[in-house]
Amino acid sequence: DQQVKQNSPSLSVQEGRISILNCDYTNSMFDYFLWYKKYPAEGPTFLISISSIKDKNEDGRFTVFLNKSAKHLSLHIVPSQPGDSAVYFCAAKSFNTGNQFYFGTGTSLTVIP
Amino acid sequence: SQTIHQWPATLVQPVGSPLSLECTVEGTSNPNLYWYRQAAGRGLQLLFYSVGIGQISSEVPQNLSASRPQDRQFILSSKKLLLSDSGFYLCAWSVRRDHYGYTFGSGTRLTVV
Numbered sequence: 001d002q003q004v005k006q007n008s009p010s011l012s013v014q015e016g017r018i019s020i021l022n023c024d025y026t027n028s029m030f031d032y033f034l035w036y037k038k039y040p041a042e043g044p045t046f047l048i049s050i051s052s053i054k055d056k057n058e059d060g061r062f063t064v065f066l067n068k069s070a071k072h073l074s075l076h077i078v079p080s081q082p083g084d085s086a087v088y089f090c091a092a093k094s095f096n097t098g099n100q101f102y103f104g105t106g107t108s109l110t111v112i113p
Numbered sequence: 114s115q116t117i118h119q120w121p122a123t124l125v126q127p128v129g130s131p132l133s134l135e136c137t138v139e140g141t142s143n144p145n146l147y148w149y150r151q152a153a154g155r156g157l158q159l160l161f162y163s164v165g166i167g168q169i170s171s172e173v174p175q176n177l178s179a180s181r182p183q184d185r186q187f188i189l190s191s192k193k194l195l196l197s198d199s200g201f202y203l204c205a206w207s208v209r210r211d212h213y214g215y216t217f218g219s220g221t222r223l224t225v226v
Binding site for chain 1: 119122149156157158159162201203205214215216217218219220222
């Protein structure tokens, strides 16, 4: 059962515009969320996180929004750059899963120069 | 600083052959260790995790196994590979109760032919 879902497998955005990547989850007990970025043939790297006590976290060009009532998470990248082209995974955990994160299926972002 | 090493980077194995992938972590003690697989067109699937030496939890029934002979060493094995075992295998570690998720290794691309 996929508890974390990324329904858009791919996204193309023009350089300089906003990229919005979406993530939905089913487990209302999830209390911590992460976004990872993955280049081909490399391991994912941590990008940004948000706790369920917040609804927004910002780090430079990256902002994560959390809508708990909708069980929806989104990552905004502004402005998008060609180097942002990668696969983005969202991940979530709850206090009763210890440190075990559940990952989405990923969205492949292509930023067109 | 902490580092994670995973090898080999790529591997081509015939069906029915054995498999051994190794992962080691440096610069930390008592890490949680994980094996993930990213199959073509799919997200990150947790295969095994370990909270200590000799302690292995399996998430998905399969013909793979994992072992943790030392605190910072995690091994993924198979006695007989199947075509469906092809994928990108990722080792990861985390500090227990750490909110910053996992640090991933660089991955192993396994192709079973």
